[in-house]
Amino acid sequence: xxxxxxxxKKLMEFNEKNSPIFTLYVNDGxxxxxxxxxxxxxxxxxEPTTRGGVYFSDKFAYKMKCIVEDLSIVxxxxxxxxxxxxxxxxxxxxxxxxxxxxxxPVEIFTNLTNSVQTPNSIELSLIIVxxxxx
Numbered sequence: 001x002x003x004x005x006x007x008x009k010k011l012m013e014f015n016e017k018n019s020p021i022f023t024l025y026v027n028d029g030x031x032x033x034x035x036x037x038x039x040x041x042x043x044x045x046x047e048p049t050t051r052g053g054v055y056f057s058d059k060f061a062y063k064m065k066c067i068v069e070d071l072s073i074v075x076x077x078x079x080x081x082x083x084x085x086x087x088x089x090x091x092x093x094x095x096x097x098x099x100x101x102x103x104x105p106v107e108i109f110t111n112l113t114n115s116v117q118t119p120n121s122i123e124l125s126l127i128i129v130x131x132x133x134x
Contacts, residue, residue: 024068
């Protein structure tokens with residue numbers, strides 16, 4: 001993982017108290033995210049490890065659950081999800097958080113671990129792999 005823990009803490013606090021606007025970038029498209037939850041959760045490994053020779057997993061990870069209502073994104077997600085697909089790609093999410101009375105643009109790079117589609121939306125489960133202020 002490559003991110004500033006202080007920035008992550010600010011992002012989590014700001015997301016909890018406010019409703020920042022998150023945007024998901026897939027291929028050449030942008031998709032508004034209607035709901036976002038960020039947590040620190042355990043991963044089912046006993047020690048830090050390289051999983052499947054493809055990506056590194058620590059014992060805990062910062063995860064996001066996001067809801068996207070634009071279902072045109074569904075076919076684009078197949079090559080982005082971790083699992084049997086070894087050619088997965090990172091998904092970029094952007095937002096702005098307020099810190100010291102100024103807006104800070106933030107880029108969040110994630111891996112998609114799961115998705116659940118309903119008739120009106122798709123819920124994405126993501127692991128944060130990189131976080132940067134721009």
